Amino acid sequence: MHVPFCRRRCRYCDFTSADFDSDLARQVVAALVAELDRRAPARARPMRTIFIGGGTPSILPVRLLETLLENVARRRSRQTEFSVEANPDSLSKETLAMFRTFGVNRLSIGVQSFVDKELRVLGRPHSARQAREALARSRAAGLENVSADLIYGIPGQTLESWRFSLQQAVDADVKHVSCYCLSYPEGTPLANDLAAGRVKEMEEDVQRESYELAIEVLRDVGLRQYEISNFARAGCMCRHNITYWKNEAYIGIGPGAASYVGGCRFTNVPEIARYVAKIGFGPDAIASSEELVGWQHMAETLMLMLRMRRGVLRQPFRRRFGVDPLEAFENVFQKHRQYGLVNISPRSIRLTPQGLFVCDSLFSELVTQKDPSTRLS
Ligand code: SF4
Known part of the structure; x- marks a missing residue:
């Protein structure tokens, strides 16, 4: 809130x-x-x-x-x-x-x-x-x-x-x-x-x-x-913020607040007076919404989970998305492993201490990589 x-x-x-x-x-x-x-x-x-x-x-x-x-x-x-x-x-x-x-x-x-x-x-x-x-x-x-x-x-x-x-x-x-x-x-x-x-x-x-x-x-x-x-x-540890980093559902209340419910991201109008008017006279104050599906949903979840020291646990991720994160983004992870920024084990993928400081390039490569199924077509 x-x-x-x-x-x-x-x-x-x-x-x-x-x-x-x-x-x-x-x-x-x-x-x-x-x-x-x-x-x-x-x-x-x-x-x-x-x-x-x-x-x-x-x-x-x-x-x-x-x-x-x-x-x-x-x-x-x-x-x-x-x-x-x-x-x-x-x-x-x-x-x-x-x-x-x-x-x-x-x-x-x-x-x-x-x-x-x-x-x-x-x-x-x-x-x-x-x-x-x-x-x-x-x-x-x-x-x-x-x-x-x-x-x-x-x-x-x-x-x-x-x-x-x-x-x-x-x-x-x-x-x-x-x-x-x-x-x-x-x-x-x-x-x-x-x-x-x-x-x-x-x-x-x-x-x-x-x-x-x-x-x-x-x-x-x-x-x-x-x-x-x-x-x-x-x-x-802050359980609330861990919810964001696991890309799980949350409701945001107030001007400019973002929610993530049912795979959709909603953002309220940021202007305070407009927010008050919209809540007073209408059903909600939503300014924009975006549905996170398939590949994009997976890439964003990976990016958020990698922020945490424990990184991405491969088995639960496979259960959630039906694919191993290393298989899905092999070229991105292998490249950053060579630079010493990522640790890959059978159990997890984690950023190294150095990777935590310079994670922006890896994150942007994850979210801009195209879904291989659409690259083939
Ligand atoms: S102006 Fe910004 S940084 Fe300063 S107290 Fe308010 S919200 Fe926090």
């Missing part, structure tokens, strides 16, 4: 999100609840996982947050993994207590860095001190399963300052860390700074060293890499 509001826009962000506005927020929450009722009636079986993200869900005033959580919580059971995203500057004791009341059992906090200078480059609305306090407050409130998002590749960041941020997350005893390399989406203020030469992109070999440093530092304290950008203690 996508809550599309933020205190202010970070300089690198191109997500669907707007500055907080209380009137619009009331309308959006009503629309989210209405869409949820239509797409996932409360009388249906409970959800395996729920993820309320954004945007910044924790920015909602207590009353609105309560309405939202109350409605969402009707879809949970004791086994449900129920995650909410929050930013350090909007995580009050009251909000945390409410999360506990409605069964939220996983918190994902957008820390990004523990160095104030780097937070300013990113345009984040909080300080490193606020991040430390938010992590401590979450634990004190009894939320044990906390994840911290961190960014490497920030202009001005060094390997030492990156190590410091990783260590601070470890010291805060988080159970999960997501490490993303900074990107410069077109049209964002940071991309404009880059184009004008006001900031300098981190060199690729330093980015790679930062990535390797994260793997090493986090592994040494028991946070094992289980996906390209994600690290967790045993039993704390």
Whole structure:
């Protein structure tokens, strides 16, 4: 579920999100609840996982947050993994207590860095001190399963300052860390700074060293890499995101949210006002849909599964698609094996540590390879 509001826009962000506005927020929450009722009636079986993200869900005033959580919580059971995203500057004791009341059992906090200078480059609305306090407050409130998002590749960041941020997350005893390399989406203020030469992109070999440093530092304290950008203690992998990486079904609620149901991918309109109007006056807010079938479905599933350290298990894949993944994409996999990017065994196909860092070319070859049956005709 996508809550599309933020205190202010970070300089690198191109997500669907707007500055907080209380009137619009009331309308959006009503629309989210209405869409949820239509797409996932409360009388249906409970959800395996729920993820309320954004945007910044924790920015909602207590009353609105309560309405939202109350409605969402009707879809949970004791086994449900129920995650909410929050930013350090909007995580009050009251909000945390409410999360506990409605069964939220996983918190994902957008820390990004523990160095104030780097937070300013990113345009984040909080300080490193606020991040430390938010992590401590979450634990004190009894939320044990906390994840911290961190960014490497920030202009001005060094390997030492990156190590410091990783260590601070470890010291805060988080159970999960997501490490993303900074990107410069077109049209964002940071991309404009880059184009004008006001900031300098981190060199690729330093980015790679930062990535390797994260793997090493986090592994040494028991946070094992289980996906390209994600690290967790045993039993704390994000089940919700694993659903995406296995290309299994999910329902997306909110402006710009994507769903994958019955082999079809649907995407809602991204504009907030249009989303509210479409849910208010029509049956849904879908802007586009695409059916994933046959070869394309298989290639996309492979690409998503390869993101995970355990890779693609060949036997279950054969059962799902009726063909061995190596047989279907032999030339792509053998070529990347020669480069040392892929490990192939009778049981699985996995990216090597080097392959995890440079997986884009393999992924694009997988999804652009034509179905052999159509190549023959
Ligand atoms: S808090 Fe997250 S969603 Fe909001 S502007 Fe910053 S990066 Fe984007």
